[in-house]
Amino acid sequence: MRTIAIDAMGGDNAPEAIVEAVLKAKAEMPDTKFLLFGDKEQLRKLIPSDQINDQLGVVATTEIIADEDEPVKAIRRKKDSSMVVAANFVKEGKADALLSLGNTGALLACGIFIIGRIKGIARPGLMPTLPVQNSDDGFNMVDVGANAKSKPEFLLQWAEMASYYAEKIRGIQNPRIMLLNNGSESDKGDDVHQAAYELLKDSDLNFQGNIEGNELLLGKADVVVTDGFTGNAVLKNIEGTSSFILHILKDSLLNGGVMTKLGALMVNGSLSSLKSKFDTAKYGGAILLGVNAPVVKTHGRSNESPIYFTLKQVDKMIKENLVQDFKDEFATK
């Protein structure tokens, strides 16, 4: 039986949304066990007692890592936090994967320092799946912030892992890999990006050259590889720019005249579908690639639906032995 360790106390809607998602997933995934880590009283109240069985367990913990906690300090000091205890279960082989909606930095630290790096991987990288125009496939971007400093070799390894993930888990044949850079020509970028370009070009990957910041959401690439600093700024900027436009849109409609307001009511359904298009729920969470088990972060604001999809994503990663394949691949390099 596959076992997913779930930090039930992270995120804005914890633990309710997490329990809801687990109950839904449990009914559909009979070969998977869900271990919820968190406050016993709160969890007991939310879980019908007949649901606690071989497939669903609660591990009582007494501490919570907050979003504002300094990550490395927090995982050292809060030994009985839901996140750290869950990570230790994975480390000790009592669970196969870790899912959290909590403090991203702390989760990365749990992945790197508790669960540990895969032998042969220089630096783990954080990889979400993001939407693209004109297709439901989306694309992967890595690294979006596990590393402030990146070397060309890191980018190559991230691209290799991401390409394998896109093919094996997302079912994309021969994924198109592109490098986020400041121009399309091969000599663009600083030293790191110029060297990364050469490494990618000489690799076995289906490397399609450079991609620029304005092209990310056009669907030109299945995997975009980037240094963690730029990737972090760009990922956050996608979020910020989207909010900005939706905010102005709402303002424009609310401050218009009677006709505008009436019109706004009439287009409301379509605007909701706009939101759902941009909602990345169905893509699951962001994966910390390069550690000894699937470690996945779902957005802290997630409600039940993205958590449910992330559970399916994590389950597939365990089932397909993704991490074991990485271990085999990189140990021999």
Place this chain on the structure above:
Amino acid sequence: MRTIAIDAMGGDNAPEAIVEAVLKAKAEMPDTKFLLFGDKEQLRKLIPSDQINDQLGVVATTEIIADEDEPVKAIRRKKDSSMVVAANFVKEGKADALLSLGNTGALLACGIFIIGRIKGIARPGLMPTLPVQNSDDGFNMVDVGANAKSKPEFLLQWAEMASYYAEKIRGIQNPRIMLLNNGSESDKGDDVHQAAYELLKDSDLNFQGNIEGNELLLGKADVVVTDGFTGNAVLKNIEGTSSFILHILKDSLLNGGVMTKLGALMVNGSLSSLKSKFDTAKYGGAILLGVNAPVVKTHGRSNESPIYFTLKQVDKMIKENLVQDFKDEFATK
């Protein structure tokens, strides 16, 4: 009399939109001379002959630098291009500033290699003004791509010039300066950003710490300073994400039912005002800070309105002696 050298052949709507904007600006700015560089026949057809006078001149050129031309090669080889001849007029003191809608890289090269760096400035930086939520003020971001490699000292100089610009040209008292980084804490980022943070903190600027990619459009900063590589990716990403959302929005409305389509017609005016909010026309163009004259790029897709506002912006920069102040300031450092 102040003289603006205008590359009339750059951009998608050249030379028509450029001539239109110049004719409008000319009527309102009696102390300014406009020199249009480009194809004599085309320009003569567009300019009523009674408009050619002390305030408006045409300088005939025979070549055009295309968007796909390699910048440095292009300015070396196309000696009689509208952009290069205009830049030489500025260099020789026959004009006070350069405006172009053409190849950005070539314009940067004209600024740096023909017009020249200000003594004491390590590297010029490119700075647009971008919109923010809940205010018409916008903010400046520098560098957005003049440099692929940046050092901490470059960022400090860009911040100093941008702060002065925000105060003197945009009229913002004591501008708030922030550093684009991957977290809010002072020790965030790679070596360049950590060192830049310290330099900014120890400067006379009104430094407010780090800003993250999702906060850029919230109006927290009047000036955001960034390394040119990240700034380039983020600027392009703002453009790409906006297009993405407006595209999906349009799709949602067009593919909705009859009610949605009717509603879309009714909200149309408000959606146009949304576009105008995001339209950065009124902010003028992106300035190459740190060269011996105002060198300004307006978006290649601009129609008459943004060009007109850029002419006003350039005129103010000449009138206020912005570049002379930079020369005085940095020569003594």
